[in-house]
Amino acid sequence: MDEQKENINAEDVNVKMSSSKEDDETKPESRICPEAEADPPASPPPSNSDFSHPVYKEIALANGHINRMSKLELRNKLAQLQLDTRGVKDVMKRRLKSHYKKQKLLQSATEGVSTDTYYDYICVVDFEATCEEDNPSDFHHEIIEFPMVLINTHTLEIVDTFQEYVKPEINPQLSDFCVKLTGITQKMVDEADLFPVVLERVVAWLRERELGTKYKYAFLTDGAWDMSKFLNIQCKISRITYPLFAKKWINIKKSYGNFYKVTRTQTKLTTMLEKLGLTYEGRPHCGLDDSRNIARIAIRMLQDGCQLRVNERIHGGQLLSVPSSAPVEGAPAPRNPRSRD
Numbered sequence: 001m002d003e004q005k006e007n008i009n010a011e012d013v014n015v016k017m018s019s020s021k022e023d024d025e026t027k028p029e030s031r032i033c034p035e036a037e038a039d040p041p042a043s044p045p046p047s048n049s050d051f052s053h054p055v056y057k058e059i060a061l062a063n064g065h066i067n068r069m070s071k072l073e074l075r076n077k078l079a080q081l082q083l084d085t086r087g088v089k090d091v092m093k094r095r096l097k098s099h100y101k102k103q104k105l106l107q108s109a110t111e112g113v114s115t116d117t118y119y120d121y122i123c124v125v126d127f128e129a130t131c132e133e134d135n136p137s138d139f140h141h142e143i144i145e146f147p148m149v150l151i152n153t154h155t156l157e158i159v160d161t162f163q164e165y166v167k168p169e170i171n172p173q174l175s176d177f178c179v180k181l182t183g184i185t186q187k188m189v190d191e192a193d194l195f196p197v198v199l200e201r202v203v204a205w206l207r208e209r210e211l212g213t214k215y216k217y218a219f220l221t222d223g224a225w226d227m228s229k230f231l232n233i234q235c236k237i238s239r240i241t242y243p244l245f246a247k248k249w250i251n252i253k254k255s256y257g258n259f260y261k262v263t264r265t266q267t268k269l270t271t272m273l274e275k276l277g278l279t280y281e282g283r284p285h286c287g288l289d290d291s292r293n294i295a296r297i298a299i300r301m302l303q304d305g306c307q308l309r310v311n312e313r314i315h316g317g318q319l320l321s322v323p324s325s326a327p328v329e330g331a332p333a334p335r336n337p338r339s340r341d
Helices: 002-007 054-067 071-080 089-107 176-182 186-190 195-208 225-237 252-260 269-275 287-303
Strands: 121-125 143-152 157-165 217-221 248-251 312-315 318-321
Touching (some): 054 089, 071 089, 089 252, 121 287, 143 176, 143 287, 157 195, 157 287, 217 225, 225 312, 252 287
Parallel strands (some): 121 217
Antiparallel strands (some): 121 143, 248 312
16 A cells, blocks of 8 residues: 555554654655664674774775676676676665675674574565545544565575455445555455454464564564554554564665665655566555565565664554664564453
């Protein structure tokens, strides 16, 4: 629901925003999470806490050479190294730099430089919610599709998916606009369970895959809205506490912008795909298809050397940033939220 997320009134009474009343999908993200704009290091620094190690001088020299290469030279070099040659010039430069950096750091691994992946799995979520064409300020958005796409960060593959529709309570009748936008019919939601029941199955699905127990994992979303708005509002409507395992997530818009050094206007889903030389697969605004395409972007970023990590969280109903200096922690083992009644 990329476009619809941008039209939702930012002063929704169900959500408190930190630092500003302005909505992070209509204003530059630095207004809400300024410290998250810093580009996190692709790997932890050497044990002496600075970058005086000779390997970083070699990396800097390689980066300078790459910066002077033409688009054709970049494509030829990537092909020579059997790397992906798709994408705009800046994306190819970043890919080549990341490749050389990874190689140099691997060579220096015995000297204390780490190149570990932060999480074993990344779980992509992109909710679809009830909506109207003009999204009036008093409209309560209810989740009507709960999709998840699981990425194995070691094999860089999508290994599993989950999808369930959800029956809305406050506005059980979907608007014609919502049906046309999402492809979700009235029959689909009428036959679905209410959100708390669906959430129980989400928890069971995550537990079956031993996420948060045997494996370290994190959630990833296309923006801040899915967790800070839709899930937060839905939990209030359903009279349950916000699930602890979803309180922190990776906002891929921020990660993409920081890694490829592009402005927020270039972080829409279709634009990110295009810049990476990819095309959208499936039906736009289908939650599962959106999640799969977001996962494809995440995989490409990991292949290009980006170490995706949690950069946003919700606390007391407020959207907050997670600075790159914070310890890297995976999401806790999933548990069913408590009732508010």
